[in-house]
Amino acid sequence: MTGFEITGASAADMELFRVWAEEEGWNPGESDRFAFAVADPAGFLVGRIDGEPVASLSAVRYGAGFGFIGFYIVRPALRGQGYGMRLWHAGMNRLEDRLVGLDGVVDQQANYRASGFRRAWNNVRHEGVPGAAAAGTEEAALLGGAELVDAARLPFELLAAYDRRFFPEARDAFLSAWTGLPGRTAVAAVRDGRIEGFGVIRPCSGAARIGPLYAATPGIAAALLHRLARHAPDGVVAVDVPDANPAATALMAGLGLVPVFEAARMYTGPAPDLDLAGLYGVTSLELG
Incomplete structure (x- = not known):
């Protein structure tokens, strides 16, 4: 390993991570890196040989007790x-004494188990052109009295508080960037001033990806x-659906979206207490 060193990622490295993820078939978002960078600016590591980037890893800290591994x-x-193990240990050391999560591709899950991770559920990417959930069903009937609004018009603290039901720690800076980047659309379902659903769509190298997708009912999710x-x-859209929510899986099948990829959500300790019944699509397989 002569000449191998690990450094923090530059802005150019972050774009390179996106290219590598595309080559792996992960369908990265075109502008995800801008939101990733504000989540934890020091949380992205690159391995170099004689100055040339050869390996990537994110080890992002959230709050005081949670971390997430991605971009491996x-x-x-x-x-x-x-080289990968050197980078892996550097990332895990950065997240020492925290509960750590990741989304592990199938061929790496045994390695993650050997490092102390245990499967909580699978995130299954469903893709396609969504059809009607039921013949003749109108949007108003699906919403059951809620109303769809531009999420940018809502007080941000309401969105951030709602997001906390589905994620172990506050992530306000990330969420603000994730919802507000150019080219993205964020929509919320609101009833009597309460948020009952929220989703974001973003352009990607392949199918446009929806995430997060939160909803109080399958109708609101649809x-x-x-x-x-x-x-x-x-x-054509893609949604990373947790199989821990059977209603979400059934909804995707009913809309004609088909599974194309899966990764196991794994943690180093007990899975955090999340509103899985309302989680129809996770935000990102790279940052949780």
């Missing part, structure tokens, strides 16, 4: 030579998904 990529020609899908260039 070693360039194909250099795999199996120990209405949000249809409204957001209007902003997909070709109508």
Whole structure:
């Protein structure tokens, strides 16, 4: 490993991470890196050989007690030579004494278990052009009295408080960037001043991805998904659906979206207490 060093990622490195993720078939968001960078500016690591980037990892701290591992990529020609493990240990050391989560691709899950991670559920990516949940069903009927509004018009503290039901720690800076970046659309379902659903769609290298997707009922989730899908260039969307919410899986099947990819949500300790019944699509497989 002569000449191998680990440093913090630069802005150019973050774009390189996106390119590598695209080459892995992960369908990264075109502007995700701008929101990632504000989540924890020091949380992105790059391994270099003689100055050349060859490996990536994110080890992002949230609050005082949670962390998330992502972007674990070693360039194909250099795999199996120990570079990834050096970077892995650097990232895990950064998250020492925290509960740590990750979304592990199938062929790496045994390695993650060996490092102390245990599966909580699978996030299954469903993709396609959403059809009607039921023939003749109107948006108003799906919403059951709630109303869809531009999330940018809501007080941000309401959105942030709602997001905390589905994520272990506050992540206000990330959430603000994630919802407000150019080219994205964020929609909320509101009833009597209360948020009962929320979703964001963003342009990606392939299908436009929806995440997060939160909803109090399957009908609200369907209405949000249809409204957001209007902003997909070709109508094709992808949602990373937790199989711990059977209603979400059933909804995707009913809309004609099909599974194309999966990763296991894994934690180093007990899974955090989240509103899984309202979680129809996770925000990001890279940052949780």
